[in-house]
Amino acid sequence: MALISDYSPGATPLSPDELQGLIPSFVTTQGALNEFEQANISRGAAWAHKSRQDVLTEKFIMNLHKRMFDATWKWAGKYRTSDKNIGCPYWDIPMKVTELIKNTQTQIDSQSMVPDEIAIRFHHKLVSVHPFPNGNGRHSRLMADLLIVRLGGKPFSWGGNIDLASPSETRSSYLSALRAADARDIALLLLFARS
Numbered sequence: 001m002a003l004i005s006d007y008s009p010g011a012t013p014l015s016p017d018e019l020q021g022l023i024p025s026f027v028t029t030q031g032a033l034n035e036f037e038q039a040n041i042s043r044g045a046a047w048a049h050k051s052r053q054d055v056l057t058e059k060f061i062m063n064l065h066k067r068m069f070d071a072t073w074k075w076a077g078k079y080r081t082s083d084k085n086i087g088c089p090y091w092d093i094p095m096k097v098t099e100l101i102k103n104t105q106t107q108i109d110s111q112s113m114v115p116d117e118i119a120i121r122f123h124h125k126l127v128s129v130h131p132f133p134n135g136n137g138r139h140s141r142l143m144a145d146l147l148i149v150r151l152g153g154k155p156f157s158w159g160g161n162i163d164l165a166s167p168s169e170t171r172s173s174y175l176s177a178l179r180a181a182d183a184r185d186i187a188l189l190l191l192f193a194r195s
Helices: 030-050 058-069 090-110 115-129 136-150 169-182 187-193
Strands: none
Touching: 030 058, 030 136, 058 090, 058 136, 090 115, 115 136, 115 169, 115 187, 169 187
């Protein structure tokens, strides 16, 4: 199947095996994929916002990804099994996710940071682990929104752009903020999340 070679800057290309997991056979371009995924993501987000489950569990993290992409990808909700141009080695994913959950819960319990910073640091670390073959940015942003709401705050605006998957100036700003956070400067990402 010839499919999806026009990736947005900063997007993680899928392997041929991962592309074989595409459920809708009529999707052949990145734009069509983004549109189809967005409808799937909206259903997953509606479920998540109604859920009363603890968001800081590996089970919830995986289940949310599944609900966000279950009509799009056969591997939705399953950790990636190959290395990418970003993220930890795939065999380290379960350990890194567990470590992230524990560290975040410690930050919450100790109130070592304001809630926005806890949620944004969680988002940054989750997207840097890159646990899934696709959808990591969208998944980690929704996770951060769910976490900040559970901490008594309001969801983030993420630059006011709902579609950060497609090329735009807002996407470029988001990627720059992520790179700054990679260099241990979280300020730009905090600012972007509330802009």
